[in-house]
Amino acid sequence: MEPSVAHRVEQVLERVSAQAGTRVSILDLLEKVEAAIGYVPLESIPRLAQSLGVSEAQVAGVLSYYPDLHTQPTGRHVVRVCLGEACLANHGNRVLQAMCKHLQADVGETTSDGRCTVETVYCVGNCGVSPSVVIDEDLYGRVTPDRLPALLERYK
Ligand code: FES
Structure with a gap:
């Protein structure tokens, strides 16, 4: 250390x-x-x-x-895409693919500029408006791949 x-x-x-x-x-x-x-x-x-x-x-x-605890340094923002049952049923996997593509980082990785770390999570209690994404402490529902650029724009 x-x-x-x-x-x-x-x-x-x-x-x-x-x-x-x-x-x-x-x-x-x-x-x-x-x-x-x-x-x-x-x-x-x-x-x-x-x-x-x-x-x-x-x-x-x-x-x-506990998934909120990390053993490696993370980016300035932690982006979690939900892959729980309800989110998967509403194309959460497509949101994850689009997120990784947009940020050019795979799950568990941090963008080269240190801005975002991409993670997955399994149900954040927001199933009624799935698919869900959590960015830092902010919870978003009904996320689609099209919404991601505007959503991420808030997190520099
Ligand atoms: S499965 Fe994603 S919020 Fe419940």
Whole structure:
């Protein structure tokens, strides 16, 4: 882990330990690291596990379970195309193909300019107006390939 990244992880741990009397869950801590650094470095797992008094496997398990947590740096924006059942039935796969083509990045990749990371998600509770796309914290429904350029224009 780069020294600067390790330092930022330590800063998060210091802030958490300064909150006297507060017991932090694995997920809480991972979310704090993600918020501070933009991702959770795999190399930080032993240190995080030690600070929580849990096993590295427990930390790794939570980290791999939640799609909002990343183990690599992401782009400035994270674009998630839903491939849940309702979205697939309404051509969510076409939206994903168009998204990848428009951004010139495959699923799991970040655009060369660092603008967007493309991910998939499996139901975001927006089935009634599927297919759905989530960009950062913003949820969009009835997304079509034609709408993508205008939608993405908002995220520079
Ligand atoms: S399946 Fe996509 S929002 Fe539910």
